[in-house]
Amino acid sequence: MPAPTPAAPPVPGVPGRRLGRSAGLVAGVLVLSLAVLLSLAVGARPLSLGDAWRGLVDPAAPAYTVVHQMRLPRTLLALLAGAALGVAGAVMQSLTRNPLADPGILGINTGAAAAVVSAISFLGVSSFAGFVWFAFAGAGAVAFLLYAVGGGRSATPTRLALAGAALNAALYSYVTAVQLLDTATLDRMRFWIVGSLASAQTPIVLRLAPFIALGLLLAFLLARPMNALAMGDDAAQALGANPARTRAAGIVVITLLCGAATAACGPIAFVGLMVPHLVRTLTGPDLRWLLPYCAVLSPVLMLVADVLGRVVARPSEVQAGVVTVLLGGPVFLYFVRKRRVVAA
Amino acid sequence: MKDDGARLSGDDLTLAYDKRVIAQGLDVAVPDRSFTVIVGPNACGKSTTLRALARVLKPAAGTVLLDGERIGSWPAKKLARTLGLLPQSSIAPEGITVADLVARGRYPHQGLLRQWSREDERVVGEAMAATGVAELADWFVDELSGGQRQRVWIAMALAQQTPILLLDEPTTYLDIAHQIEILDLCADLHEAGRTVVAVLHDLNHAARYATHLIAMRDGRIVAEGPPGDVVTAALVEEVFGLPCQVIECPETGTPLVIPAARHRAPVG
Numbered sequence: 001m002p003a004p005t006p007a008a009p010p011v012p013g014v015p016g017r018r019l020g021r022s023a024g025l026v027a028g029v030l031v032l033s034l035a036v037l038l039s040l041a042v043g044a045r046p047l048s049l050g051d052a053w054r055g056l057v058d059p060a061a062p063a064y065t066v067v068h069q070m071r072l073p074r075t076l077l078a079l080l081a082g083a084a085l086g087v088a089g090a091v092m093q094s095l096t097r098n099p100l101a102d103p104g105i106l107g108i109n110t111g112a113a114a115a116v117v118s119a120i121s122f123l124g125v126s127s128f129a130g131f132v133w134f135a136f137a138g139a140g141a142v143a144f145l146l147y148a149v150g151g152g153r154s155a156t157p158t159r160l161a162l163a164g165a166a167l168n169a170a171l172y173s174y175v176t177a178v179q180l181l182d183t184a185t186l187d188r189m190r191f192w193i194v195g196s197l198a199s200a201q202t203p204i205v206l207r208l209a210p211f212i213a214l215g216l217l218l219a220f221l222l223a224r225p226m227n228a229l230a231m232g233d234d235a236a237q238a239l240g241a242n243p244a245r246t247r248a249a250g251i252v253v254i255t256l257l258c259g260a261a262t263a264a265c266g267p268i269a270f271v272g273l274m275v276p277h278l279v280r281t282l283t284g285p286d287l288r289w290l291l292p293y294c295a296v297l298s299p300v301l302m303l304v305a306d307v308l309g310r311v312v313a314r315p316s317e318v319q320a321g322v323v324t325v326l327l328g329g330p331v332f333l334y335f336v337r338k339r340r341v342v343a344a
Numbered sequence: 345m346k347d348d349g350a351r352l353s354g355d356d357l358t359l360a361y362d363k364r365v366i367a368q369g370l371d372v373a374v375p376d377r378s379f380t381v382i383v384g385p386n387a388c389g390k391s392t393t394l395r396a397l398a399r400v401l402k403p404a405a406g407t408v409l410l411d412g413e414r415i416g417s418w419p420a421k422k423l424a425r426t427l428g429l430l431p432q433s434s435i436a437p438e439g440i441t442v443a444d445l446v447a448r449g450r451y452p453h454q455g456l457l458r459q460w461s462r463e464d465e466r467v468v469g470e471a472m473a474a475t476g477v478a479e480l481a482d483w484f485v486d487e488l489s490g491g492q493r494q495r496v497w498i499a500m501a502l503a504q505q506t507p508i509l510l511l512d513e514p515t516t517y518l519d520i521a522h523q524i525e526i527l528d529l530c531a532d533l534h535e536a537g538r539t540v541v542a543v544l545h546d547l548n549h550a551a552r553y554a555t556h557l558i559a560m561r562d563g564r565i566v567a568e569g570p571p572g573d574v575v576t577a578a579l580v581e582e583v584f585g586l587p588c589q590v591i592e593c594p595e596t597g598t599p600l601v602i603p604a605a606r607h608r609a610p611v612g
Contacts, residue, residue: 221456235435238400
């Protein structure tokens with residue numbers, strides 16, 4: 001082997017890729033803006049994009065009431081819940097080093113749902129302000145259980161996935177059982193359970209916002225330590241990161257994001273699994289890019305799903321949670337099949 | 345190589361995983377600016393000792409000292425700028441490029457307000473050049489051969505810019521040519537002024553490259569010193585339970601262990 005030369009050639013590709021990633025993020029924000037406008041424009045009374053915009057900003061505009069009363073709350077909710085679920089999924093996949101980890105699949109959203117259903121059915125809690133805390137407790141309990149199962153030294157991704165799937169199934173049965181036994185609240189819960197944005201109200205959305213904002217901020221702060229942790233506990237420690245503290249903070253993030261999102265619109269599955277996977281093909285595994293991309297692109301999926309749900313079954317609606325899966329499933333399968341090619 | 349003291353040492357260490365005690369009353373010192381190699385049979389505690397020296401494993405008793413201070417009292421990032429570790433079990437995140445992985449070695453030099461800088465850029469470039477992976481910068485780590493991958497991990501540890509570098513079995517799973525390539529690289533790093541500590545399986549490689557050899561068995565240090573003094577037939581028999589001859593390596597003059605043969609002539 002030739003003697004090493006301590007010359008400093010530029011790192012090829014790195015500055016160019018950073019530029020590309022920044023440009024991509026800007027493009028993502030533009031797409032998101034378009035999706036927001038669409039969400040404000042489409043509905044029982046369709047508006048042009050221009051009318052929707054005027055309805056948003058101009059109190060004198062004829063569309064002001066429709067936009068502000070009907071469309072803005074659900075649009076804001078889709079924005080917040082989408083960002084929360086996408087980022088929570090990315091955080092989970094990174095912390096568990098498991099590409100299958102997703103707050104929907106591993107039972108965290110179902111845990112929040114189980115707590116909320118119990119609160120509605122047994123304790124008579126009926127306001128969002130009441131059950132958001134139950135949602136946090138449920139999400140937190142499941143996250144901690146998973147951590148206990150999957151965070152130990154002997155834990156493997158397989159063990160985690162199996163435990164999560166089992167937990168999810170059990171909690172799902174519980175939620176279903178409570179609903180069946182308590183037909184009085186079944187109707188109200190049914191829409192909430194499948195993930196509907198339609199019942200969104202501005203006060204609820206605003207109450208949700210601080211939790212999600214805090215969760216997102218904490219997630220972005222954790223990006224670098226989680227990057228280090230992705231290479232193994234020993235490697236992370238050797239780099240000066242603290243694996244235990246990073247994991248604990250990650251659980252707080254997941255609890256905040258999943259609890260808040262689930263409390264507002266029911267357990268929406270799949271967004272947290274799918275979006276980080278798709279985004280990773282654009283950004284690579286660097287969480288400093290992956291997380292912002294997820295925060296921008298997950299709401300796009302939610303908004304598009306919600307808009308489609310309003311259009312396909314007019315005058316009725318299909319819940320966003322259902323459309324997400326119907327729309328996202330095939331796209332996701334396509335990417336999974338194609339992934340090797342993308343990586344090469 | 346002269347022994348100019350030890351920045352890194354362990355004093356009366358008890359090392360254990362949960363209840364399973366690996367070593368007790370272990371004293372170990374890494375001579376400054378040495379290429380120290382730890383050898384010994386499987387499960388003798390050599391990797392455990394390395395992990396304790398790197399503060400990845402907290403000793404059940406005893407203290408590890410770095411520059412005269414208890415290593416546990418060092419702030420994590422400051423420690424990571426002084427002492428680097430290449431663990432046995434590092435995971436390359438799926439879809440990461442060589443340049444990105446090496447760049448992660450800059451972690452202890454960065455902070456919330458001090459993100460990626462020109463300095464980081466320069467150091468990462470140098471680390472890749474020193475390990476001969478600069479032309480692989482845009483490759484995915486998954487696509488590399490075992491030898492290339494190991495060089496990338498070493499580059500990451502180099503990007504940490506630590507005067508002390510610990511390597512846990514850096515040559516495992518590599519074929520002989522790549523083993524020598526990695527060891528030559530370690531020797532280069534040592535010559536450039538670093539203190540290098542490696543756990544190795546191959547006694548002949550250890551004898552060839554080490555300036556200071558530590559032979560361990562059952563959690564104890566059986567012998568240590570320059571390989572020429574340490575590697576004798578009696579010691580190999582004691583440490584590994586292997587009858588052998590020790591001859592002079594025709595290439596380097598270092599001790600060369602020839603295991604005793606049970607079959608004199610080729611069978612068949």
